[in-house]
Amino acid sequence: MSDGVLVLAATPIGDPRDAAPRLAEELRTADVVAAEDTRRLRRLCGDLGVEPGGKVISFHEHNEAERTPDVVERLRRGDRVLVVTDAGMPSVSDPGYRLVSAAVEAGIRVTGVPGPSAVLMALAVSGLPVDRFCFEGFLPRKNGERASTLAALAREPRTMVFFEAPHRLDRALAAMAEAFGPDRPAAVCRELTKTYEEVRRGPVAELAAWAAEGVRGEITVVVAGATGPVTDVASELDGIRARVAAGERLKDVCAEVAAETGLSRKALYDAVLAARVAERP
Incomplete structure (x- = not known):
């Protein structure tokens, strides 16, 4: 296993005082800080009273695929790479997943700094x-x-x-x-x-x-989750599509099913169209 370490660090979702104490230490000691927005990183560093000790690079959804191989190579050479996003934990609806997958595949240690979570x-x-x-x-x-x-x-x-x-x-x-x-x-x-x-x-x-x-x-x-039996759009799709395949008009079938179940006619219609699009090669 490489001596490099990939560190995913949670950042405050609003109040900078919520930052974990370890975040400042990681920012100060990492060889590379990969930030979703370097301007926001500078603002966060100012709030925490810390200066990044290593190289700062941009790492966002539009360049993650392109930059991941280079970051993995740095990790192979033994660098400690810190990933921070604008708020919350990297890779959770934020950049980072591709890099984590590549690092794991390369046998590189992946760890994190826990913290705020929306x-x-x-x-x-x-x-x-x-x-x-x-x-x-x-x-x-x-x-x-x-x-x-x-x-x-x-x-x-x-x-x-x-x-x-x-x-x-x-x-x-x-x-x-x-x-x-x-x-x-x-x-x-x-x-x-x-x-x-x-x-x-x-x-x-x-x-x-x-x-x-x-x-x-x-x-x-x-x-809230569903409680008890639920008649939902998904459960009606197969029946609707079978009737349409047999020659009935989609709008008429959706109107009839909506009247019987109390479901939205529009929701039924849209779901059938979405299913058709998903099946196209």
């Missing part, structure tokens, strides 16, 4: 069950793909955590109301650990109406 904090303050949960990251941007993704999660019994951009929050919550039902409990956690921190709790349809007025800041959404 996922865990949102879970803790949501008021929803936390004994079992799953992290789903960002939902697809396209309506059909988002509907299909949520349809597949309608029967998920665990509490679900999502990240979402503020300008898409209302559409994401509305899609959840269609896929999960309007009364599914949820919480929108905004600007966690920052001055204007806010946690809005309620039925997902109610939260969608609130978000339609406009929301700013970093967003984490927590949604």
Whole structure:
């Protein structure tokens, strides 16, 4: 195994005082600091009163694939490489996964500096069950793909955590109301650990109406899991597609199934179209 070490370090999600004491030490002693945004890194170093002791390189989603071989070569030579992203833990909906995979394959030691997590904090303050949960990251941007993704999660019994951009929050919550039902409990956690921190709790349809007025800041959404039997979009897809293949019109079938199950006609229609696109070679 190489003497090099890859260190993934969690950074504050808002308040710089939340930084782990080890973070400053790693910034000071690493041979290479790979930062998602070098400007934010400088700001963080200023808050922590530390100067990076090694070379600082940019390492973000647009150059991670290109830069990974060079970073792995540095690790092979024995360098200690520190990876930091803008907030939270690298590789969790942030750059880092490709590098970790390559380092593991090369037999290089990978470790981390634990610290702030928007996922865990949102879970803790949501008021929803936390004994079992799953992290789903960002939902697809396209309506059909988002509907299909949520349809597949309608029967998920665990509490679900999502990240979402503020300008898409209302559409994401509305899609959840269609896929999960309007009364599914949820919480929108905004600007966690920052001055204007806010946690809005309620039925997902109610939260969608609130978000339609406009929301700013970093967003984490927590949604309760399904309880008991659920009739969801995913469970109806095979039947709908079979009827369409037999000659019925898709719109008519979706309207009939929606009337029978209480599911959204649009959600059913979008999910069928998304399934067709996914099957194309």
